[in-house]
Amino acid sequence: MKTTVTALLAGLIFGLGLLLSGMANPEKVLGFLDITGAWDPSLALVMAGAIAVSLPAFQWLKGRGESLLKGPLQLPTNTHIDRRLVIGGLLFGIGWGLAGFCPGPAIVASGAGQEKALVFTLAMLAGMGIFRLAAHKMIPARE
Amino acid sequence: MTIDWAAFTPATALAGGALIGLASALLLIFNGRIAGISGMVGSLLESSSGVGWRLAFIIGLLLAPLAWQLFSALPPIKIAAGYPTLIAAGLLVGFGTRLGSGCTSGHGVCGLSRLSSRSMIATLVFMAAGFVTVYVLRHLLAG
Numbered sequence: 001m002k003t004t005v006t007a008l009l010a011g012l013i014f015g016l017g018l019l020l021s022g023m024a025n026p027e028k029v030l031g032f033l034d035i036t037g038a039w040d041p042s043l044a045l046v047m048a049g050a051i052a053v054s055l056p057a058f059q060w061l062k063g064r065g066e067s068l069l070k071g072p073l074q075l076p077t078n079t080h081i082d083r084r085l086v087i088g089g090l091l092f093g094i095g096w097g098l099a100g101f102c103p104g105p106a107i108v109a110s111g112a113g114q115e116k117a118l119v120f121t122l123a124m125l126a127g128m129g130i131f132r133l134a135a136h137k138m139i140p141a142r143e
Numbered sequence: 144m145t146i147d148w149a150a151f152t153p154a155t156a157l158a159g160g161a162l163i164g165l166a167s168a169l170l171l172i173f174n175g176r177i178a179g180i181s182g183m184v185g186s187l188l189e190s191s192s193g194v195g196w197r198l199a200f201i202i203g204l205l206l207a208p209l210a211w212q213l214f215s216a217l218p219p220i221k222i223a224a225g226y227p228t229l230i231a232a233g234l235l236v237g238f239g240t241r242l243g244s245g246c247t248s249g250h251g252v253c254g255l256s257r258l259s260s261r262s263m264i265a266t267l268v269f270m271a272a273g274f275v276t277v278y279v280l281r282h283l284l285a286g
Contacts, residue, residue: 003196004199006170006173006174006196007170007174007176007195007196007203008199008202009169010166010167010169010170010173010174011166011203011206012166012203012204012206012207013162013165014167014203014204015205015206015207015210016207017161017163017164017165017166018163019159019211019218020155020159021156021159022152023159024218025219025221026220030277031150033273033276034278034281035144035277036278037145037281037282038146038147038150039144039147040147041146041153042151042155045160046156046160047251047255048160049157049158049161049164050160050164051256052160053160053161053164053167053168054252054256055256057164057168058257061171061172061175067172068172068173073171074175075177076259076261078244078261079260079261081260084243085243085265086243087239088241088243088244089239089243089268089272091238091239091243092240092243092269092272093269093270093271093273093275094235095239096232096236096247096273096276097276097277098228098231098280099224099228099229100223101222101236102236102246102247103181103236103240103247103248104246106233106236107180107201107204107205108204108205108207108208109208109220112220116224116229117220119226119233120230120232120233120236121233123230124234125184125237126234127234127237127238128184128185128188131238132189132241
């Protein structure tokens with residue numbers, strides 16, 4: 001129960017951060033990705049601000065080994081840089097550049113009642129479903 | 144490269160970023176979990192275990208605009224892309240983030256805060272793909 005409440009609070013704060021920073025607005029994200037045009041560097045400062053706060057927390061928790069609610073730390077263990085990581089990043093980046101949406105902002109903008117964000121989010125869910133059905137056949141996990 | 148000073152919002156970018164970092168830190172500190180939004184959504188589609196905290200975080204994101212509106216009018220959300228582009232982009236983002244094990248939140252914020260080399264590579268790849276996509280769309284195809 002406690003972990004549900006803390007997750008809800010974290011999601012809410014995350015969403016407010018996306019709204020405050022302007023990152024729930026695709027126009028602003030595309031302004032960052034347009035480095036050869038009139039460039040809006042805001043997204044870089046959003047990342048810097050986020051990492052400045054979360055990096056110390058990650059380093060502290062790594063040393064501690066468990067969460068404050070006495071649960072295990074469930075951090076990714078895969079350190080292998082493989083084809084899936086690179087091809088996945090490429091496809092994600094192309095989609096991000098096409099519409100200016102990544103998953104978090106699309107969900108927040110859907111919550112704001114933006115119909116186009118909801119359409120993007122539903123297509124994103126479909127893309128995840130296609131991955132589940134087909135990816136292991138198309139791109140083996142190990143070459 | 145020319146900076147669009149009229150669009151650049153350094154203060155709200157840093158403050159919003161700090162909130163995003165705080166949310167990621169809270170989820171790690173209390174739940175022992177990475178705030179990776181594509182991973183949470185994908186896991187909800189794929190598995191019936193660990194639904195509670197993941198769903199709670201996503202509901203938090205969806206409620207953020209409503210919470211914001213208790214205090215102030217929502218900031219602008221401008222979505223220039225048409226429906227065919229939004230659907231293609233959503234499919235690519237959904238498939239790509241699952242294949243590459245993460246998006247801007249999981250790799251970009253949490254992964255870099257963990258000093259993960261996999262996340263560093265993923266972030267460089269999706270940023271580069273986003274830059275190239277916007278360059279092609281705005282400067283090569285649009286002329």
